[in-house]
Amino acid sequence: MKHRRPDAGLAEVVGPAAVEVTPRFLKVGDGWTAVVAITGYPPEVGLGWPDVLLSLPGRIDFVQHIEPVPAATATTRLRQQRARLESVRRLDADKGRLNDPSTDAAAEDAADLADRLARGAARLFRVGHYLCVHAPTEEHLAEAVADVRAAAASVLLDTQPVTWRQLPGWLSTLPFGADLLRMRRIFDTDALATTFPLACADLPAPLPGEGVPAGGVLYGVNTATAGVVWWDRWAQDNHNSVILARSGAGKSYLVKLDVLRSLYDSVQVAVIDPEDEYLRLCAAVGGTTIQLGAPGVRVNPLDVPPGDTRPDALTRRALFLHTLIAVLLGEQPPPGERAALDKAITATYAAAGISNDPATWTRPAPLLRDLAATLGTTDDEAARHLAVRLSPWVDGSFRELFDGPTSAAPAGHLIVWSTRQLSDELRAAGMLLALDAIWRDVDRADVDVRRLVVVDEAWTLLKDGEGAKFLYRLAKAARKRRAGVAVVTQDAADLLGSDLGQAVIANAATQILMRQAPQAIDRITATFALTAGEARMLLAAGRGEALLLAGSHRVAFQTVASGREHGLAAGVADLDPDTD
Template sequence: MKLRRRDSLAQTSLDARNELARLGPDGLEVQARTLAVGNQLAATLIVTGYPAEVVPGWLDPLLTYAGRLDVALHIEPVSNAAAAQQLKRQRARLESSRRSGLHHGRLDDPDTEAAAADAAELAYRLARGEGKLFRLGLYLTVYGRTEEHLAEEVASVQSIAESLLVSTAPATYRALPGWLTTLPLGLDTLRVRRTFDTEALAACFPFASPDLPADAAIAPGGVLYGINSASGSMLLWDRFAQDNYNSVTLARSGAGKSYLTKLELLRQLFTGAEAMVIDPEDEYVTLAESVGGTVIRLGDPEVRLNPFDLPAGQTADPGSGADHDALTRRALFLHTFLAVLLGSDLSAAERAVLDRAVLATYRRAGITGDPATWTRPAPLLADLADELGSMDESAAGELAIRLDPFVKGSHSRLFSGPTTTRPTGHLVVFCLREIPDELKTVSMLLALDAIWRQVAHTGARRRRLVVVDEAWRLMQEPHGARFLFRMSKSARKYWAGLAVVTQDGDDVLGSELGRAIVSNAATQLLMRQSPQAIEQIATAFRLSRGERHHLLSAPRGCALLLSGRTKISFSPVASSQEHDLITTDPAELHAGTDHTHTPDKDPYGLPELTEPRSR
């Protein structure tokens, strides 16, 4: 058996030299810059310079080149000890060069300063164990049928490389070593290396992609956000598949943040989600009316919201899901509401008086800690003012006086009666345009409270999107910001996502509560920023220099999606029907309106100047 097995192996053994000779070309002709390989000509380019910053998939234009192009990456790790010593010598050389220039009265060299800063940053990152160093060689071998064809192909590849800010040099008098370097043999005979850290090397990975991972890109609940600026592919994003369902959109005025928000909202409705919107400028009215939504116009004489309303569905039935602390929570909300309404924090004496007055006002209306009484009509703000006026404490009398304009004066219309409407439907928009500026913040708080009661206390669990446009108004008030923060923390429990949209990044990022709201948003959208705000935005979101420049020069509508390690630039795409529903561009709205007038329909009642005057 053993002899037979040996005979069998001997019969099937191969001559490696002969087999490799069959795989190789018939002959080679080596010239100064080209190499004749069979019936093909080859020329190798050595990458000698790289862009300052790259993103994953930046080599795609070269990897997807239409002609025949071999791209070889040779990677060699550098030990930590050698890397530290190398960086130490480099920093010493750069510092010496800088000091020598200063000693001789020469101006600072920007290249030296930038290189010194980069070397120092890299040294600290290595010391903290945040990365390693690698030596990388990148080589390109171009093929052509004839010398003219090869020259055209080399020019095309060099043009693509230059567009990527990559510098190349021909492998002159090293055509054969260059060709061998790009073969799948693992040999780097040229050894033209550049030192990379872990992050830069990961971006050079040839199979990286600027698109979302496959599982996220084909998520069943995703909606179309737009077109990926880097790859040209569609960007589908499902906010309800993230760690939480909240989002933050920051952009300067006119960058297209409301347009993008309305586009996502409309497409979320297609998936069966419900949406509720705080709309300070009536930008969502056309959309709501077109899809059969509910528009609640705060400021209308017939529309009122009562801050004393208890959550709907609170009964004595143990199976109803009633919150047995609903009355206490409502009293605490009234503290927040009155602090925002009066425009200042309440003193300790005022808070104590107010707490007793609120509970007494509820008792007068027959509402106590017994859930069976919670279905009775809620008291009004005027009842609280009367209760405060009947108390002997000076703090109570002062609060009653401060409440007088909102009970009997010019600002009383919104609070002068029981709630007239409930936020029900697949799309509810609270319009605040007719509200005076002095009351817009407290009106936003009241509307948001009504939405939260609908989300948290109706017992129906379904996907909901709550949009707070121009959120800077609410963020300016500490109590309003705190209410928004609590909602961002709790929304996920009720399958709801909070979308905060604002044009003033300082109001969001300039306070601890604002930064907490940003950190609790798994979906972050940045659009065009002003030069005055870009530093704060870049620091808060840890943007690279390239991303900063992108946000400063981004065209209208272009956005940068941030979520964990995902960073994708995209441009929203809408159909003509969607565009007509969501655009608020004054020029487009003006162009779509019939502006022809007859003389008797002149808005000012003036005759046409071209008409002859009668005598």
């Protein structure tokens, strides 16, 4: 065992075993480094411009040395500079030469800076920017330095390797606070502020002393920095989310991981599943599955919620029946039929012995066929016409879903409403019935219980006006009941092409975009205020790659899962993790 001398310094304890110095690079221990200094800057830069260099792959240390210039020295030197510029302008005028635009611009900038210095609105600083590039081999180092200089040149930054001064340059990039190169430029306060805070593609970490948040789920790994993307929807202004992606982008895989990890966090989840993609996950965690359209599975839309003692509970049922019948018919009935329907609903409940008295709400509820019979036995022609229009769902091909009392009482920490076995004509109505049952559960639930409602393939409901209105009301009211609505759709046109769809997006604090079709990218870019780079990323995104948008946070990430999670989310254990 090697013993350390008692008088050994810090460098001997933590420093490399050896440093080999060459004119253009250093060999530090087992690695190679080269230092590049920024020597020229464009006339204007944007906020966080070092991010162009920091986002490059590989290890790059960006070092900034700042030394304030005393006010008296700054004023004297600025006066001398203004005098030189003015003398050049006067000399050109005496010689009859045209004014030099660059000299005029420099003189105006100097005058403006002098004015701000005199008012105390700005200060001057000597600033040095150095880049220490690391690589495992000499060949990789040369390529990395070339990439760094090319990236800097793309934003009009001039860079120079510190040839023959690599050792002082390397020492200047270590956390000693010593600038041995002294390759500096004068910056004013505004120009220096563009480097702070150093831009980062990661989500902001907790401030010192705040501690680590207890909630949230893992969404994936940052594609730019390899950092962890950990997001807590329950800490946002509202708990809703929207996921837009074309078919095959991996959205269902991401949603299933979100559901599974939310269950870890004691969130109760209800899912509307149009393709039976969540059944394996539901069975694995001991959830409840209700397969609408399967033999013997019925839902009575006239049921009064058990345990609901609000005085307007029966009125709420009547209003929902108006919405359901409009979805069944594919349109809002004419005014005469709507008036007849409202009277028939009241008469049907009265015939079953149910009134506005909560004591009567425990009696068996009438069925949809009873409502149709009430409509058909009146003298109102509009009522009889509406009864005929309802016949396919009462005694025709679509009656099975409504032909009897409700057969299933959903309960549990995960409830999956499957609509795959429903015909296309009943798909929107089935989703609406499921949403209604979920909302009744959320509306009377304990506010201390967090609930997540996932509406997969929401385009089925959004293409219907009344269904879209119901979903919008649900998204608006969920926050007050500590619930969140996750809208997932592959048809961006249905969501973005209507005012209600735009309102659903506006009420989602968490927005996730995955691979998009070229035909929809322009509208998505305008709706979500995407940059040109973000739009290109969505067009070329691979499976599982996504862009998280939440307020000022914009993070690209790759979905990741453990082996067990992948087996549940993919549905088949040997599927590729990127499978949708």
